[in-house]
Amino acid sequence: MAMFPPEDIILRILVAAAVLVLSYFLGGYAKSRLERVLSKFGAGFARKVSDLVRYFILFIGIAAMVSILSLDIMAISVIIVAILILLLVSMRDIVLNLAAELYLATRKPFKENDWIKVGEIEGSVKSIGGMDTEIITYDGDLVIVPNSYFLRHPIINKSRSLARYVELKLSFPRMKLDKLEQAVVEVLDEIKPELFGDPELLSMSEKDDRVEAHVSLPIVNVRKLRWLTARMAKGFLTRGIEVEIE
Amino acid sequence: MRVLLIGGGHSAYFAANSIKEIDPDGKLIIIEFTSEKVEVLSKTFPFAEVVQQEIDGVESYIRSNASILDAVIAATESDSLNLRYCKAARENAIPLIIAILNNPMNKEIFLKEGVRYIINPYGIIPVELSEILGSATNIIYKIPSGSVMMASLKVENEDELRKLRRKLRGSDDVSALLVSTSGEIKSSIEEADMRGRLYLMGSEEKLKKILDSFRRRKK
Numbered sequence: 001m002a003m004f005p006p007e008d009i010i011l012r013i014l015v016a017a018a019v020l021v022l023s024y025f026l027g028g029y030a031k032s033r034l035e036r037v038l039s040k041f042g043a044g045f046a047r048k049v050s051d052l053v054r055y056f057i058l059f060i061g062i063a064a065m066v067s068i069l070s071l072d073i074m075a076i077s078v079i080i081v082a083i084l085i086l087l088l089v090s091m092r093d094i095v096l097n098l099a100a101e102l103y104l105a106t107r108k109p110f111k112e113n114d115w116i117k118v119g120e121i122e123g124s125v126k127s128i129g130g131m132d133t134e135i136i137t138y139d140g141d142l143v144i145v146p147n148s149y150f151l152r153h154p155i156i157n158k159s160r161s162l163a164r165y166v167e168l169k170l171s172f173p174r175m176k177l178d179k180l181e182q183a184v185v186e187v188l189d190e191i192k193p194e195l196f197g198d199p200e201l202l203s204m205s206e207k208d209d210r211v212e213a214h215v216s217l218p219i220v221n222v223r224k225l226r227w228l229t230a231r232m233a234k235g236f237l238t239r240g241i242e243v244e245i246e
Numbered sequence: 247m248r249v250l251l252i253g254g255g256h257s258a259y260f261a262a263n264s265i266k267e268i269d270p271d272g273k274l275i276i277i278e279f280t281s282e283k284v285e286v287l288s289k290t291f292p293f294a295e296v297v298q299q300e301i302d303g304v305e306s307y308i309r310s311n312a313s314i315l316d317a318v319i320a321a322t323e324s325d326s327l328n329l330r331y332c333k334a335a336r337e338n339a340i341p342l343i344i345a346i347l348n349n350p351m352n353k354e355i356f357l358k359e360g361v362r363y364i365i366n367p368y369g370i371i372p373v374e375l376s377e378i379l380g381s382a383t384n385i386i387y388k389i390p391s392g393s394v395m396m397a398s399l400k401v402e403n404e405d406e407l408r409k410l411r412r413k414l415r416g417s418d419d420v421s422a423l424l425v426s427t428s429g430e431i432k433s434s435i436e437e438a439d440m441r442g443r444l445y446l447m448g449s450e451e452k453l454k455k456i457l458d459s460f461r462r463r464k465k
Contacts, residue, residue, distance in 0.1 A: 112360050113341065124339050136339045140313050162342065193273045196247050196316070220247055220316035221341050227314055 016065040023061020027054040045130070051094065055087065093148060097131050100147035104128060109155045115164065115222075119153035121145060124222075140223045163196035163218040166225060170232075171244040172211040177204060180211050180241070187235035188215060191228055196220045247272045250315050251294075252304060252331050253322035254278035254287050257346040257367065261321050262291050277304055301327065305334040312338035321346040325355075332361045363390055380443070382464050383457050388450060395450040398443050399460055409463070410444065411435055413456055420448030420456070 031054040038046035062083055066076055088095070110116045114125050116135070123137040133150070135143045158164065172180055181204060188199040195218050202214040219225060229245045236243040247269050251261055254276065265274055274294040278284045284298045299307055308318060308331065318335035320328035325348050335343045336359070344363040345356050356364050376384035377398065386396045401407050401424070414422055414435065424432045426442035435444065446453055 111362075113336070113339070113343070113362065115341075124341060126339050193271050194248055194314070194316075221314065223313040223339075224248075224316075 012068055012070070016068040019064050019068060020061050023057055023064070027057035027061075030054060030057055047131070048094075048098075051091075055091070059083075093146070096148035096151060097146055100149075100151045101130050103151060104133075104147060109150070110157045110159070114157055114159040117156040117158060118145070118150060136223070138222045138225055140226075163220055164222055166217050166219050166222065167202070168215050168217065168229065169246040170213040170215065171246070172213070172236075173242060173244070174209055175211045175241065177206045177211050180204070180213070183236065183239050183241055184213055184215070186239075187232050190235050191217075191231055194219075194224065194228060194231075247316045248275070248314055249273070249317045249319060250275050250277065250308070250311070251319045251321060252277045252328075253320070253346075254280075254283040255321070255323045257321040257323075257348075258319075259290070261319055261346065262294060265319075266291075266293055277307065304331055308334045308340070309338050312340060315340050317342035317344065319344045319346065323348060325349055325352045329356060329359060329361075332356065333359055336360055383461055385457070386445075393450050394448065395453045396445070396447045397453050397457055398445045399457070401444050402441055406460075406463070407435065407444075410456070410460070413459070414446075417448075417452060420446055420452050422446050 031050040034050040034053055035046045038049055062079070066079060071079070110125055110128075112125050112127060115123070116125060121135055121137065121143055123135040123143065126134040126136050126142065130147075132147055133145050135145055137143055170184070181201075184201055184204070188201065192199060197218045199218070200216040202216055204211065204213045217225075217228065219228070233243055233245060249265055249269075249272060251258055251265070251274060258276065262274065262276060265272065274291070276287055276291065276294050276296045277299045278287055278296060279299065279301055281298055284296050287294070288296045297307070308315070315335075318331065318340045320331040320335075320343075322328055322331075328345050328348075329352075332343050332345050342363070343361055344365060345361050346365045346367065347353060347356070350366045350368045353364055353366060373384060373386055375381075377386075380400055382400050384398045386398060388395045399410070401410070407424075410422075414420060422433075422435045423445045424435050424442055425445065426432070430442075446456065
């Protein structure tokens with residue numbers, strides 16, 4: 001501090017700002033280099049360590065900046081609290097993901113290949129990582145869920161039973177009930193080899209100019225649902241029956 | 247259910263017959279590597295679709311059928327191939343993956359790779375030997391999804407039976423059946439006052455504790 005005369009406050013602010021900018025870029029550079037070097041230990045681990053180093057360098061830069069500005073204790077305390085709050089807010093997701101990782105590792109609410117429902121997402125667990133979990137949905141889409149999501153939503157593990165019972169609504173426009181029942185039974189019979197047990201015709205009713213039927217299909221691989229509905233639609237079409245499946 | 251069975255050896259033969267019995271209407275696809283075996287398998291299992299594939303082509307078959315396959319059973323005569331195919335099935339999120347082992351020592355490797363259902367055809371040897379030779383305790387079966395187990399204990403005197411009665415009294419998660427040396431069967435060990443073999447079925451956790459304390463007493 002001795003190299004700056006007390007009245008030269010502008011110069012001190014400029015040097016302090018330069019130190020802060022330098023530490024910001026240095027932190028970024030150290031992060032990218034470290035991430036590359038540590039990647040052999042796993043991407044998640046490399047990211048966590050390099051983030052910590054980056055924040056440490058930033059902290060040193062801020063400490064140097066405070067020292068250059070020669071602020072009093074009160075001002076330093078206010079700055080430290082503000083930085084801590086800022087850090088906590090900016091690292092909120094990282095902290096939450098780390099907490100979730102700990103939760104998943106100790107509580108083990110599901111395993112790979114389990115069928116789970118969490119929030120709006122339902123599917124089969126493909127892999128459980130340090131930061132996120134991969135889930136394959138009904139439609140075969142791969143959803144990457146940050147682990148912190150599991151802390152905020154209740155997890156339903158449906159893996160105790162091998163089959164899921166999927167209910168479908170079949171609508172037959174311009175059809176009469178008496179002509180349809182046999183066709184529905186036949187089409188369900190055709191897809192039976194793909195199911196885990198017998199498909200069930202839950203209900204059939206006439207509404208205005210259409211017939212509505214509800215069926216329940218026990219399916220092991222729910223990704224085949226789209227394929228099955230296409231096969232059912234084809235089955236009805238070959239019988240000259242138009243159908244809409246929901 | 248659509249099941250892919252890989253292999254055409256002895257294990258696959260038993261697996262194919264069991265699948266037919268369990269799910270007579272299901273769709274079974276068998277993959278074999280040689281054309282001669284494919285021909286034989288087609289005749290032996292007319293209910294199945296037998297496909298010839300190169301050893302290295304099985305993974306791509308799994309990948310391209312992943313959205314419609316319900317189960318993959320790796321039952322070739324090589325554990326390293328079985329592991330490869332189980333890994334491919336896992337990567338493609340097939341819901342049910344089963345490996346049939348050739349060498350029981352490889353079980354740990356399959357477990358480490360995340361294969362949950364591993365059938366060890368040799369596992370029956372120690373169980374049968376223990377029953378035939380009358381070992382003090384014998385774990386007969388653990389259900390694959392865990393939590394339930396069946397075990398047997400050799401009861402040699404009234405004191406042992408009394409202690410077991412005490413342990414089992416009031417526990418509604420373990421059932422017992424006593425078979426005397428003369429072959430008489432008693433479903434309630436409260437009434438039994440004979441030597442023989444006690445068969446227990448129920449909670450794995452509880453049964454393990456009973457077996458441990460029984461073994462300790464025997465020592």
